[in-house]
Amino acid sequence: MITINCFLILSALMLFIGVYGFLTRRNTLAILISIELMLNAADLNFAAFNRMLFPEGQEGYFFTLFSVAISAAETAIAIAVMINVYRNLKNNFVENLDKLKW
Amino acid sequence: MATTIIFFVLAAIILGCALLAVTTKHIMRAATYLLFVLFGTAGLYFLMGYTFLGSVQVMVYAGGVVVLYIFALMLTGRSDNQKEKSMSVAKKMAALIASLCGAAILLFVIISQKFAATVLTAPNEQLTSIQTLGQQIIASDKYGYLLPFEVVSVLLLACIVGGLIIARKR
Amino acid sequence: MNFTYTIFILLLPFFSFLILGLAGKWLSHRTAGIFGTLVLGVVTVLSYFTAFEYFTADRVDGVFQTLVPYNFVWLPFFDGGLHFDLGIMLDPITVMMLIVISTVSLMVHIYSFGYMHGERGFQRYYAYLSLFTMSMLGLVMATNIFQMYMFWELVGVCSYLLIGFYYTQAPAVAASKKAFIVTRFADLGFLIGILFYGYYTGSFSFDFTNTAVYLNGAMPGVGADFSKAIAGAGFILPTALFLMFVGGAGKSAMFPLHIWLPDAMEGPTPVSALIHAATMVVAGVFQVARMFPLWIQYAPETLHIVAWIGAFTAFYAAAVACAQSDIKRVLAFSTISQIAFMMVALGVCLPEGGYTDNHASLGYMASMYHLFTHAMFKATLFLCAGCIIHAVHSNEMEFMGGMRKYMPITHITFLIACLAISGIPPFSGFFSKDEILVAAFHYSSAMGWIMTGIAAMTAFYMFRLYYGIFWGTENVEYHEHHTPHESPAVMTIPLILLTVITVTVGWILPGSFGSFVSATGEAYHIHLDWSVAGTSIVIAVIAIALATYIYSGVRQPIAEKMKATFPALHKWAYHRFYLDEVYQFVTHRIVFGIFSRSFAWFDRHVVDGFFNFLAWGTNAASYSIRTLQSGRVQQYAFVFLLGVLVLILMLII
Numbered sequence A: 001m002i003t004i005n006c007f008l009i010l011s012a013l014m015l016f017i018g019v020y021g022f023l024t025r026r027n028t029l030a031i032l033i034s035i036e037l038m039l040n041a042a043d044l045n046f047a048a049f050n051r052m053l054f055p056e057g058q059e060g061y062f063f064t065l066f067s068v069a070i071s072a073a074e075t076a077i078a079i080a081v082m083i084n085v086y087r088n089l090k091n092n093f094v095e096n097l098d099k100l101k102w
Numbered sequence B: 001m002a003t004t005i006i007f008f009v010l011a012a013i014i015l016g017c018a019l020l021a022v023t024t025k026h027i028m029r030a031a032t033y034l035l036f037v038l039f040g041t042a043g044l045y046f047l048m049g050y051t052f053l054g055s056v057q058v059m060v061y062a063g064g065v066v067v068l069y070i071f072a073l074m075l076t077g078r079s080d081n082q083k084e085k086s087m088s089v090a091k092k093m094a095a096l097i098a099s100l101c102g103a104a105i106l107l108f109v110i111i112s113q114k115f116a117a118t119v120l121t122a123p124n125e126q127l128t129s130i131q132t133l134g135q136q137i138i139a140s141d142k143y144g145y146l147l148p149f150e151v152v153s154v155l156l157l158a159c160i161v162g163g164l165i166i167a168r169k170r
Numbered sequence C: 001m002n003f004t005y006t007i008f009i010l011l012l013p014f015f016s017f018l019i020l021g022l023a024g025k026w027l028s029h030r031t032a033g034i035f036g037t038l039v040l041g042v043v044t045v046l047s048y049f050t051a052f053e054y055f056t057a058d059r060v061d062g063v064f065q066t067l068v069p070y071n072f073v074w075l076p077f078f079d080g081g082l083h084f085d086l087g088i089m090l091d092p093i094t095v096m097m098l099i100v101i102s103t104v105s106l107m108v109h110i111y112s113f114g115y116m117h118g119e120r121g122f123q124r125y126y127a128y129l130s131l132f133t134m135s136m137l138g139l140v141m142a143t144n145i146f147q148m149y150m151f152w153e154l155v156g157v158c159s160y161l162l163i164g165f166y167y168t169q170a171p172a173v174a175a176s177k178k179a180f181i182v183t184r185f186a187d188l189g190f191l192i193g194i195l196f197y198g199y200y201t202g203s204f205s206f207d208f209t210n211t212a213v214y215l216n217g218a219m220p221g222v223g224a225d226f227s228k229a230i231a232g233a234g235f236i237l238p239t240a241l242f243l244m245f246v247g248g249a250g251k252s253a254m255f256p257l258h259i260w261l262p263d264a265m266e267g268p269t270p271v272s273a274l275i276h277a278a279t280m281v282v283a284g285v286f287q288v289a290r291m292f293p294l295w296i297q298y299a300p301e302t303l304h305i306v307a308w309i310g311a312f313t314a315f316y317a318a319a320v321a322c323a324q325s326d327i328k329r330v331l332a333f334s335t336i337s338q339i340a341f342m343m344v345a346l347g348v349c350l351p352e353g354g355y356t357d358n359h360a361s362l363g364y365m366a367s368m369y370h371l372f373t374h375a376m377f378k379a380t381l382f383l384c385a386g387c388i389i390h391a392v393h394s395n396e397m398e399f400m401g402g403m404r405k406y407m408p409i410t411h412i413t414f415l416i417a418c419l420a421i422s423g424i425p426p427f428s429g430f431f432s433k434d435e436i437l438v439a440a441f442h443y444s445s446a447m448g449w450i451m452t453g454i455a456a457m458t459a460f461y462m463f464r465l466y467y468g469i470f471w472g473t474e475n476v477e478y479h480e481h482h483t484p485h486e487s488p489a490v491m492t493i494p495l496i497l498l499t500v501i502t503v504t505v506g507w508i509l510p511g512s513f514g515s516f517v518s519a520t521g522e523a524y525h526i527h528l529d530w531s532v533a534g535t536s537i538v539i540a541v542i543a544i545a546l547a548t549y550i551y552s553g554v555r556q557p558i559a560e561k562m563k564a565t566f567p568a569l570h571k572w573a574y575h576r577f578y579l580d581e582v583y584q585f586v587t588h589r590i591v592f593g594i595f596s597r598s599f600a601w602f603d604r605h606v607v608d609g610f611f612n613f614l615a616w617g618t619n620a621a622s623y624s625i626r627t628l629q630s631g632r633v634q635q636y637a638f639v640f641l642l643g644v645l646v647l648i649l650m651l652i653i
Helices: A005-026 A030-054 A059-089 B002-025 B027-048 B051-075 B090-113 B130-137 B146-167 C004-026 C028-057 C092-115 C122-141 C145-163 C172-201 C206-219 C226-251 C260-266 C269-276 C280-292 C292-298 C298-322 C327-347 C364-393 C409-423 C428-441 C445-470 C476-481 C489-508 C530-551 C558-564 C567-574 C578-628 C635-650
Strands: C065-075 C085-091
Touching: A005 A030, A005 B090, A005 B146, A005 C635, A030 A059, A030 B027, A030 B051, A030 C280, A059 B051, A059 B130, A059 B146, A059 C476, B027 B051, B027 C226, B051 C206, B090 C298, B146 C327, B146 C445, C004 C028, C004 C065, C004 C085, C004 C122, C004 C298, C004 C558, C028 C092, C028 C122, C085 C092, C085 C122, C092 C122, C092 C269, C092 C280, C092 C364, C092 C489, C122 C145, C122 C280, C122 C428, C145 C226, C145 C260, C145 C269, C145 C280, C145 C558, C172 C226, C226 C292, C226 C298, C269 C327, C269 C364, C280 C292, C280 C327, C280 C364, C292 C298, C292 C364, C298 C327, C298 C445, C298 C558, C298 C578, C327 C364, C327 C428, C327 C445, C327 C476, C364 C428, C409 C445, C409 C489, C409 C530, C428 C445, C428 C530, C445 C530, C476 C567, C530 C558, C558 C567, C567 C578
Parallel strands: none
Antiparallel strands: C065 C085
């Protein structure tokens, strides 16, 4: 019996796997991958709420669509930034990117 | 019954690949595991009957974003960069504990909520037809999404320009 | 009679200053000099014309009217109460000062054309001269004490600028600072005096007719208690006047505030002639003369202090002048001594009969007369000294001697000026000094004899200087190496003109100076008191003869012997009785060493310490929390995550 809770638990686990990855990875691209996981979990939630609780509406559906579009955009920019960082630092480790502190 | 089995199989794939994606040392592999996670999610959308959403997920995420990642990895590809050294164990444990705590809290919240106990049924193509979606996305009435659609298109344009400017060689 | 054109006497030099000061960089030396001199020529003509118009105007009740062509309220205080005015006032002493200032200034302008030839900053020099002339003229034409104070400070600034004209040389810089600080310190007294005076009399004006009203009980602060008011009046006005005199003593180099004037000789010599001999340094005398009606009426006892300070200064400066070897220093001390003569003359005025008795207040006229003649012959002396320095390139007498062969015109003019200052008839100094001595004898015979003695010392040291320069032991070796020559005409003509004034002013106008300037304003006919005059002539001649005997020869055994017999006295006099060292000790050891140092310690350790502690505390706090801003994204995310979890927990529990 698949209820809304199954989807929510799945997405919650996926979200915190992404959080774990965000906190432990050193390569910025790997961190971006973790962010994609979290975004994906959120998308799944939108779709699941729409489908399981309000199947007559399309709000969750569209939110997911736009979210996919936005995450694609974000990825494009983030990767452009990372390539630029790599060009300057010759590596992509996140601990080197602390010049904007203080 | 078949829906249940398919769901759990997909859930197992998603969780397993997600775990591998954040723990593997090779970033190229991590990107590949991410691809499987995204495929699994697309499978869930299909299972829910959101076929259009599922195909968007496959096209944009799997076909676009992951390919972007792979290109980026290849561009920044150096042997010492590809295989990263992991962080200290203490930091890993701290992150793990924090994540587990967070997951526990969230699961507790989810379980303690009383949602409507709707059961997922077999996929129904009639639920939301592509025609309806297409009309809604360019409609400007109460349930129309013309404005977000235009905003997103402008955003994507801005991203194209921004990506070019940021990444071009000076 | 309309005197509105007198405003141009102030405005022209001011515009000259602006033009030379701002555009001087683009003018050639020649253009700048000629421009400044021409403007001053116009001012001189205007001044003479003013004097002519003023003194030929009809007297009212036997007195020259005090005219106020301009006067407007500049800064009003309260409602209808005190106000600072700006304006122009003409009375006999103002008009006399106009002539003195414009004449000497014009001569100096012409003379500087030769003296400063080719100097760097020639245009700047002329700009300062213009500014000084304007300030000095403004000082004498002021309608009220506050306006006078303003111009008083302006002349102080000009003096500072001109003493420090050679600002690349350390002594000039030190001298200019010294002059400014000492006079400024004295001016503090002047300012307090002005405030005192203004507060209790309700007016700054030189029109003293209203002053007495306040003194009869309507004083603010004293109130309606009549006896208290009278007691206050007896104390306040003398105090105010004495404080003003302190300012005047600073400007006029009275003991013990005289220390700046000898050092001021670091400036260019024409400047010394104009500012530090003829005009600015007599501002103190002029100020006392200006306030004279109040002095004589309300503070006659305080006048005694003025007289005795003057007498002591005159003696001290004359004694020091006998031992100096730098010719400009001798002249500087001579100036101090002569100004002290003027102060004494003012101080010895007797209050009997008060303001209305010209005979009792003879000293007032004598002082102004001496101011006039002294300005002329002292300017001559300084300008001669300038010629000599120009020729020899040194201030020291040892490089001179026998100069009469090389510089005949300078020699003659210098001699005449020396005779004038020594009080030999028929030169102008005789007449004015004689009046001072008469006034001094009138006061007390002790004062009379003291002043006669100082007059003799004056004759002695002036002729010591004269023989030291023009006769005496010639520094042949130095002169062969560098032959002195007479100065160009542009420098000698002012000398000759000033000498002509010195020679003629005494006997061309016999007794008539008193008909222009006197304490009451009524004509006072000067008549020589031959018992006093004869004595002073005899003593002066003896002093000159003594100087001739000691210093005129090529070899000077007596001078050497005197030096050897009284080495301590000579040394003390040469070092000006170590007064500069006393000042040095007081300022550095006591003021700086004890007070300033303890204040500085307090400032550094307590005041600064408190603020340093605040800064240090902020800094330390920032350092201790700055690791929170590590720049590590993951750390931020971790903290963020914890925060979110805590918030969720708070919401669900």
